[in-house]
Structures are given as C-alpha cells and as structure tokens.
Amino acid sequence: MAGYRLAQFRGWQHEERMAFCKLIDDAIARGELKPFREIGCNRCGQKQGLGTYHSPWYGSLKYAEPLCWRCHLVTHLERRDPQACELYWKEIKNGKQYPPVFRSDVSIMQREHGICRRWIVRP
Numbered sequence: 001m002a003g004y005r006l007a008q009f010r011g012w013q014h015e016e017r018m019a020f021c022k023l024i025d026d027a028i029a030r031g032e033l034k035p036f037r038e039i040g041c042n043r044c045g046q047k048q049g050l051g052t053y054h055s056p057w058y059g060s061l062k063y064a065e066p067l068c069w070r071c072h073l074v075t076h077l078e079r080r081d082p083q084a085c086e087l088y089w090k091e092i093k094n095g096k097q098y099p100p101v102f103r104s105d106v107s108i109m110q111r112e113h114g115i116c117r118r119w120i121v122r123p
C-alpha cells in the first residue's frame with residue numbers, strides 16, 4: 001500500500017514483503033496468476049479500486065489470495081481489533097460489498113467500519 005511503510009510486520013521485513021510483491025508481479029506477467037481487476041476480491045467480490053494479493057506467508061505464492069483494499073486491511077487488523085473485524089467478515093459473508101477504495105486511507109477503517117477507533121490516524 002502506498003503512503004506508508006511498515007519496518008516489520010509479524011516478523012517479516014519490508015524487503016521480504018517487497019520480494020513477495022515481485023513474486024506476484026512476475027506470476028501475473030507469466031500468466032500464472034490473474035490480475036486483481038480480472039478476478040476481484042476473493043472475499044467480497046469487489047473488482048474495482050485498489051486490490052492486491054495477500055498471503056500469510058510471504059515466502060510463497062501457495063497461499064496468495066486476491067483481496068480488495070478493505071478486505072486486505074481487515075485481514076491485517078484482525079489481531080488489533082478482533083471484534084470489529086469479526087463484524088466486518090460477518091457482513092461480507094452475508095453478501096455485503098462495500099464501495100471500492102481508490103486511494104489508500106486507513107482512516108476509512110475507523111470511519112466506515114469502526115475498526116481500530118483508538119488509533120490516531122493522520123488526516
């Protein structure tokens with residue numbers, strides 16, 4: 001996601017995460033994975049706006065999952081705010097699809113989903 005950089009995430013270094021992005025880009029270029037815009041979010045079906053492949057294991061494509069911006073953020077925030085994230089996933093499982101996001105703005109998670117309300121987010 002553009003706009004900020006995590007030095008470390010769950011033990012993964014920035015460089016390892018960037019290497020995963022290159023793995024994804026190369027797999028798309030080879031036709032092994034389809035671009036997000038073609039297949040959409042694996043959780044909510046959103047095909048517009050920002051989206052990417054997510055994996056709990058950055059070293060491999062095996063668990064790579066295409067996710068829209070919102071579902072991707074919720075995946076990363078589950079440990080910080082499990083109750084609010086659980087509500088989001090319930091909505092998605094019941095067929096809810098939120099509007100696409102075209103600019104990465106983490107305050108959306110607070111304003112529209114009540115996730116991580118205690119965070120201080122820069123405007």
Ligand SMILES: [Zn+2]
Pocket residue numbers: 041042043044045046067068069070071072
């Ligand atoms: Zn989604």
